[in-house]
Amino acid sequence: MEIKEFQQMIKNIYFHRDSKRGLERTFLWFVEEVGELAEALRKEKQENIEEEFADVLAWLVSLANLANVDLEKAALKKYPNRCPYCGKNPCECEKE
Numbered sequence: 001m002e003i004k005e006f007q008q009m010i011k012n013i014y015f016h017r018d019s020k021r022g023l024e025r026t027f028l029w030f031v032e033e034v035g036e037l038a039e040a041l042r043k044e045k046q047e048n049i050e051e052e053f054a055d056v057l058a059w060l061v062s063l064a065n066l067a068n069v070d071l072e073k074a075a076l077k078k079y080p081n082r083c084p085y086c087g088k089n090p091c092e093c094e095k096e
């Protein structure tokens with residue numbers, strides 16, 4: 001499945017609820033899920049880690065739907081198979 005298909009799938013399932021909730025409150029949910037991912041990573045439970053990555057991705061995609069952003073297009077525009085800063089693949093930027 002491509003990012004575009006995943007974004008459309010999440011739109012089909014959740015857009016009616018996401019649009020009612022609105023961008024600001026959806027962003028709060030997204031941040032909460034990022035916090036849950038931080039906790040899962042800290043506790044090193046693989047099953048939870050995978051679930052929270054899925055949540056973060058789903059909420060990020062919901063945000064993109066609300067902001068009218070085609071995530072796949074935006075991602076490939078900024079990262080067209082090379083580092084956007086040094087232009088290399090793999091990246092050869094000096095700083096970490």
Ligand SMILES: [Mg+2]
Pocket residue numbers: 033036051052055
């Ligand atoms: Mg979660």
Ligand SMILES: [Zn+2]
Pocket residue numbers: 083084085086087088091092093
């Ligand atoms: Zn670079």
